[in-house]
Amino acid sequence: MPKLSHVCLAVGLALGCAPSLVAFAATPASKPAPAMSNDATPADPYLWLEGVEDPKALEWVRERNAKAEAEIAGTPEFQKLEADLRAILDSTDRIPGVTKIGDYYYNFWRDKTNPRGLWRRTTLDEYRKPAPKWETVIDLDALNAAEGRAENEKWVWHGAECLKPKYERCLIALSRGGADADVTREFDLETKTWVEDGFFRPEAKGGLQWVDRDTVYVYTDFGDGSLTSSGYPRVVKEWKRGTPMASAKVVYEGKPTDMYIAAYHDLTPGYERSFVSRTLAFYNDELYLRGKDGKLVKLDVPNTANKSVHNQWLTLELREAWKLKDREYAAGSLLVIDFDKFMAGNREFDVVFTPDEHTSLSAFTWTKQHLVITLLSDVKSKIRVLTPLGEGGWKQSLLDGVPAVGTTSVSAVDPDGNDLLWMTTTDYLTPTTLLLVDVGQTPEKLKSMPAFFDAEGLVTEQQFATSKDGTKVPYFIVRRKDLAFDSKAPTLLYGYGGFEVSLTPGYSATVGRAWLQQGGVYVLANIRGGGEYGPRWHQAALKANRHKAYEDFAAVAEDLFARKITSPKHLGAQGGSNGGLLMGNMIVQYPQLFGAVVCQVPLLDMKRYSKLLAGASWMAEYGDPDTKDWEFIQHFSPYHLLKDDAKYPPVLFTTSTRDDRVHPGHARKMMAKMEAMNADVRYYENIEGGHGGASNNQQAAHMAALAYTFLWQKLK
Known part of the structure; x- marks a missing residue:
């Protein structure tokens, strides 16, 4: 059954969701976005760039696209990389x-x-x-x-x-x-x-x-x-x-x-029911059961809980602690109850998962007879199978075949018909494998991806950096076993840190071919704002605490320096969407840490973000800039933190004209403002592609090759 969950909405900000569940954009794509507003700041000379399809703005875009192409794409190295990435994306393997x-x-x-x-x-x-x-x-x-x-x-x-x-x-x-x-x-x-x-x-x-x-x-x-x-x-x-x-x-x-x-x-x-979902804001929604007479009955559960109904079961993922009668359920818990009994007044929930300091709930899926939950334990996967025992609770067991390190995900093949699961296993150096699992039986290996890059001599390790407030922040490093530890390795640090989205290890043929195979070190930071340790990890960096996500990312960079893996002139950073906002803040608040930054489909003007396209839907994450919230938002609004006398690292901004989720005006205006400061910046805007930046493999290969070629040019 479709579920308008906050997980889907959050991932939608950066990665997209099934359109049958959620579609994001503020205006029909055939019309220019409503750029000008009565409260627009007159002092902003680049407001005109918010006219998405304005001919003058598109002429500006094409001029900068041509400059970026001439600088980055004219080399044999770029052309070889683009062809290799296209071959990977088109591979029938x-x-x-x-x-x-x-x-x-x-x-x-x-x-x-x-x-x-x-x-x-x-x-x-x-x-x-x-x-x-x-x-x-x-x-x-x-x-x-x-x-x-x-x-x-x-x-x-x-x-x-x-x-x-x-x-x-x-x-x-x-x-x-x-x-x-x-x-x-x-x-x-x-x-x-x-x-x-x-x-x-x-x-x-x-x-x-x-x-x-x-x-x-x-x-x-x-x-x-x-x-x-x-x-x-x-x-x-x-x-x-x-x-x-x-x-x-x-x-x-x-x-x-x-x-x-x-x-x-x-x-x-046997379970035909209609529901109405009212999402008031991120992490705040109501679910109504619609009767045959058309009347709506609101489910009496916390608005902040993620709610779903499968056959006879109602499940709640708690984002905040919930006190009910004489019981208190911890934030991050998963609760289950018979739906019809709940609607009749029963409130005796079964607690099938409670988080601890190291372990959080990542996902769950139902088969015909089982509830299967995916956990993250210090960002490594564990799969539990839970079976209801009538009125006697739940039997629990670990699913066989799950690697000790890496990411494992499961989904039901046919939740109404059988207990089969699709299971994928992956890590940075091992091509993804797909297995068919009949719960309780030995997994059947169905398919594996080929090795799209040479991983010989590479190793993955997990480390922890100490952030400014003392919080331990996990991160993964992929490097050569024989790394010299002379602070000279070209290193790429990637992050997101928002909307309770977890970044977990996975095989990326693009990263492998474009970066690791070239001799680079790849680092993924599990900073606060994400969901790696459940709701508490996300909520630690909301609104006025947004700076903690940026302090975490900076702490990882500094830990890399302390370990002599790399140094500022050899360290690059990359992120998109909310991760683009992260990159913007690295550029303006921590420029001394980076030798190059790739800032993709970003939010950057946090004074106007809530007026542009889907921006108003993210105020639960960032705050409302038209209220006193601006007192803290201004401290992480990169567009407003730029200084004429500052020295910024080389930057590549990328976005899409057809991105009707995060307005391309953010990247356009930041580029124009930095360009006027004579900063070392370049810009590329794909004319189509939506929030993902590309709508086919050729565009995806081109955009990726631009980013990695730029990074390699600046960091080697």
Whole structure:
């Protein structure tokens, strides 16, 4: 069942979520973003760069793109790297991840021949083979050609929502040029054709969710007043086939100050229920059960808890301690209770996980008979299997086959039909492996990625830096075993530190080929603001405490110096989205620590961020700059912390014109301001690509090659 969780919303800020669950953007992508506002600061000479598609602004973009291309992309080294990265991204040896829909296993696939991608399917027996036979269901390149779509207007896949239990029809979400705003079309899965006069949602924020074959919930832009101040749906309606969307029946209306309103229907036989989700802000939402009479009943649980319902079970992930009657449940705990009993007044929750100083809940999934939870113990994975014992609690055991170091993730294959799990294992130097696990049985290895770079002689280690306030901050280092420890190694330090997102070890062919194989050292910092140690780790760097995330990152850099791994002139930093804000603060607050910085799709003007695109939805993370919160926000607003007499490290800013989540004006204005200071800066803006920066493998390879070539030029 779809779940509008804070995990999805948070990851969406940086990585994106399934469009059928959440879509991010404040205005339809076909229109320029509303750049000018009545309270705009007149002293800002670069405000005009917020006009996303303004011809003058795009001319400015193209001029700087050309300069960056001339400086970075004109070398044989760049061209070789770009070709290698493109070959990796297009490789048919990659593991095709699949989702079970009915009797088939579906995969979305992009390669050199299919740059926009194929939605295809196969059987499990066929999937087990080294080279499965696939049946194409939707060919996006053929669709774009048939509709005559221009290059920067081509469809980008945003996902499919298929109708249980027969799976004859699907709602397909497609994005124009990679923006968060998308359209939804109805598709016949049996005939593999678009349904004539079927359900269609025009380009906007939101989505459609099946209720039955002839009914959907729709939450989208219905016109004036139908969006929240964050630019997301404020109204959800029930829409019947054959009627205009405008005449659909209102199910729920949120307030303009809410963040996101949606509804969904659980179609699992025996557990058919409808829910309305009201997200007031990050980490603050309400869940309502919708009765057959249309009446809504709010679940009496904390707004800050992540809530989900699976069959007979209600689960709560607590972000704050909760005192209930004579019991107090710790923040970070996972609670489970029978849903119908809860709605009848029972409050006797089972506590299936309680965190400790080293261990936090990362994720959970249900199979037919088990609850499987993924834990992080000092940022290393452990998997527990929990089985309900009627009225007698839960049996617990560890899942076999989980490596001691690295990242393991699991997801249910068919939670209504069996106890099978997909399990992936990975670390920095070991290509990702996919296994099929029948709980209680020996895992079956299905597929492994090939080695895309030479890891011979490399080693991974975990260290802990001491931050300014004494907090121990974990980080991972990937280096050569025979490293000289002479402070001269070109080193790349990566971080994010926000929205309770955890960064865990994983095999990255791009990092391996572009950095490690060149002789560089790669470091990943698990700074506060993330979720590596649960809600407490995230909440330690919220709002007025944001500086602690930046102090953590700086502490890791200084620890690298103390260990003689590298030195400031050989240390680079990289981050995107909220990590781009992190990079902005490294540039302006810790310039002495870095020899180069790559700042990607960043937030930088924290005075205006809440007025640009989806920015208002992040005030629970950063604060409201139009209130007294500005007293602390101004201390981590890079655009306002720039000083004419300061010396800044070389910087590459990258963003996307089609990013309708984090406004490209942030990067544009920071670039223009630093350029006017004669700082060592360069800029590249992909004309399409959305918040991920690229909408196909060619663009992804080009953007990555620009970043790594720049870093290598400056740090070697």
